[in-house]
Amino acid sequence: MHPDYKEKISTELKDNGFVAVGFSNAELVDQDFVAKYNSWLTAGMHAEMSWLERNSEKRFDPTLLHPGTKTIITALYPWTEVEFDSGELKIAAYAHGFDYHQFLREKAKPALDFLSRVNPNHKPRFFTDSAPIPDRYWAQKAGLGFIGKNGNLIHPELGSRFFIAHIFTAISPEKEAKPLIQACGSCTKCIDACPTEAIIENGMIDSNRCISYWNIEAKTEIPTEIADKNPGWIFGCDICQMVCPYNKISLTKYNNDEMKGRWKAPENTAKWRSMSENAFELQFGFTPLARAGLHKIVDTLNGLKNTD
Numbered sequence: 001m002h003p004d005y006k007e008k009i010s011t012e013l014k015d016n017g018f019v020a021v022g023f024s025n026a027e028l029v030d031q032d033f034v035a036k037y038n039s040w041l042t043a044g045m046h047a048e049m050s051w052l053e054r055n056s057e058k059r060f061d062p063t064l065l066h067p068g069t070k071t072i073i074t075a076l077y078p079w080t081e082v083e084f085d086s087g088e089l090k091i092a093a094y095a096h097g098f099d100y101h102q103f104l105r106e107k108a109k110p111a112l113d114f115l116s117r118v119n120p121n122h123k124p125r126f127f128t129d130s131a132p133i134p135d136r137y138w139a140q141k142a143g144l145g146f147i148g149k150n151g152n153l154i155h156p157e158l159g160s161r162f163f164i165a166h167i168f169t170a171i172s173p174e175k176e177a178k179p180l181i182q183a184c185g186s187c188t189k190c191i192d193a194c195p196t197e198a199i200i201e202n203g204m205i206d207s208n209r210c211i212s213y214w215n216i217e218a219k220t221e222i223p224t225e226i227a228d229k230n231p232g233w234i235f236g237c238d239i240c241q242m243v244c245p246y247n248k249i250s251l252t253k254y255n256n257d258e259m260k261g262r263w264k265a266p267e268n269t270a271k272w273r274s275m276s277e278n279a280f281e282l283q284f285g286f287t288p289l290a291r292a293g294l295h296k297i298v299d300t301l302n303g304l305k306n307t308d
Contacts, residue, residue: 022142078254092236122170143177159247227303
């Protein structure tokens with residue numbers, strides 16, 4: 001990739017709110033990563049998320065996911081809310097605001113338009129948690145962080161409080177960044193803090209025991225043994241990130257009112273229980289909370305201890 005192109009792309013993304021940008025060759029995913037992912041599936045740690053078993057060829061070969069791709073551009077965008085919830089009822093920080101899929105796509109549009117002008121024969125594609133892509137793998141390969149013991153991508157200066165987005169383009173990179181090595185050291189704070197013991201080993205999470213899985217993705221009732229250990233999370237869970245030393249750095253300068261909009265969640269149990277489906281749709285229909293829906297959120301709330 002011509003150095004001027006690289007600088008232009010990085011500038012377009014950073015001018016629109018992305019805080020770090022990296023470039024990788026679009027090649028087969030490392031076999032060690034593939035083997036670890038497959039062993040995770042074989043052990044059933046993906047619970048009922050069957051879509052994680054599909055599209056394995058595209059998941060590990062970006063040129064099959066988007067033919068003609070030569071470079072993967074990876075960019076990090078801070079969460080709308082960079083402080084963690086601490087009240088009786090808690091919602092994962094990333095979910096405070098508009099749905100990030102379309103929002104980040106719009107933020108990346110100037111860079112996408114530039115890539116289309118440079119190479120009109122290949123349309124670049126934008127992805128953020130929207131295709132069979134090992135997001136954290138490509139971010140680490142681009143030099144944007146390392147995959148921590150809690151499975152999250154950790155940037156040395158930003159911690160893990162950001163979205164990961166990718167642009168697949170046919171423009172060839174000049175050279176890759178050097179991937180960062182895992183730098184958790186002997187720290188086990190995330191492992192020790194998880195109330196359901198969902199963190200099994202470096203970067204491997206057992207979804208069957210993960211609070212976030214049960215209050216967002218699961219279609220079945222939350223097991224009592226999980227619900228009893230949930231300290232108030234009604235959508236997602238940030239415990240393993242709250243205790244991470246890399247997240248002690250203040251990121252308040254990145255608070256994004258544009259993405260947050262008029263976010264305001266009901267502050268107590270009674271207001272959640274009395275909310276109608278129409279009211280939920282009006283307030284949260286264009287936020288990540290829509291993935292779970294009102295019924296599931298209230299079911300999670302009802303399973304918590306010490307709620308009236």
